[in-house]
Amino acid sequence: MEALKQELKGKIIEVLNLEDIAVEEINDNDALFGDGLGLDSIDALELIVLLDKDYGIKLTDPKAGKSIFQSVETMASYITENRTK
Amino acid sequence: MQTKNYISGHCVIENNSVMVNGVKQFELEHVPFSEFAKAAYKNFNMDYPKFFKMDNLSKLAFLASEIILGSKVKEGEDNNIALVFANKSSSLDTDVKYQGSIADKENYFPSPAVFVYTLPNICIGEISIRHKLQSENAFFVFEDFNAEFMTNYANGLLATNKADKVLCGWVEYYQENYKAILYMVEKQGDLNIIKK
Numbered sequence: 054m055e056a057l058k059q060e061l062k063g064k065i066i067e068v069l070n071l072e073d074i075a076v077e078e079i080n081d082n083d084a085l086f087g088d089g090l091g092l093d094s095i096d097a098l099e100l101i102v103l104l105d106k107d108y109g110i111k112l113t114d115p116k117a118g119k120s121i122f123q124s125v126e127t128m129a130s131y132i133t134e135n136r137t138k
Numbered sequence: 139m140q141t142k143n144y145i146s147g148h149c150v151i152e153n154n155s156v157m158v159n160g161v162k163q164f165e166l167e168h169v170p171f172s173e174f175a176k177a178a179y180k181n182f183n184m185d186y187p188k189f190f191k192m193d194n195l196s197k198l199a200f201l202a203s204e205i206i207l208g209s210k211v212k213e214g215e216d217n218n219i220a221l222v223f224a225n226k227s228s229s230l231d232t233d234v235k236y237q238g239s240i241a242d243k244e245n246y247f248p249s250p251a252v253f254v255y256t257l258p259n260i261c262i263g264e265i266s267i268r269h270k271l272q273s274e275n276a277f278f279v280f281e282d283f284n285a286e287f288m289t290n291y292a293n294g295l296l297a298t299n300k301a302d303k304v305l306c307g308w309v310e311y312y313q314e315n316y317k318a319i320l321y322m323v324e325k326q327g328d329l330n331i332i333k334k
């Protein structure tokens with residue numbers, strides 16, 4: 054789980070072009086949207102693609118994203134329970 | 139009625155250098171555009187993290203416009219500045235990149251963040267959001283820079299009071315070949331409108 058969280062932080066920085074942020078600066082429970090990393094709706098769609106592409110998880114209910122994408126912690130938990138690759 | 143307007147400032151970005159009002163302000167040789175753009179952004183002390191998420195055409199337009207608009211846009215005021223841009227390749231550079239993400243049916247992952255830049259006028263939107271401009275804007279696609287058309291268009295906007303100032307010019311990017319020539323046209327200034 055710890056390794057997955059580190060991996061996720063790196064992928065989030067890479068796919069969302071968060072140039073000024075380092076993996077070490079993202080805490081497991083930091084909010085990804087709003088006051089946290091300040092991600093927007095396009096970023097949310099990009100995270101849905103990331104789940105599909107890298108972990109084989111197809112998110113069919115967009116509303117579910119709100120709880121899944123709360124933080125790296127919640128993302129990692131969801132991926133651990135639902136990944137197909 | 140003869141209209142006499144002026145260019146009050148201009149910025150040219152090409153060959154990994156930034157010229158402001160005819161003076162070279164920044165240069166970084168032998169690096170790809172993405173690296174040059176990032177270095178220029180830092181050199182001019184810009185502070186807008188969304189810059190890094192933009193495609194290369196928008197980054198180019200943003201850099202040139204930011205340098206000119208920095209001293210022209212007043213926070214909290216109605217900055218009635220029209221944006222009139224043109225180029226040759228439209229958003230083709232990003233279109234090709236996006237096509238790459240949907241070409242393989244077995245590995246089909248269209249990127250939303252790439253898709254949003256598959257229109258050339260998105261760069262105008264980025265600049266408008268950045269400076270809270272709710273003004274006239276247009277993005278034309280021409281084979282070459284059409285100085286007469288752009289001059290007439292800018293003069294028309296100023297003459298009819300559709301805009302107080304017009305930021306206009308050429309913003310072209312396709313596969314590492316790029317050139318931005320943006321200039322501010324207004325009713326007062328110190329240079330005559332450049333015809334060529």
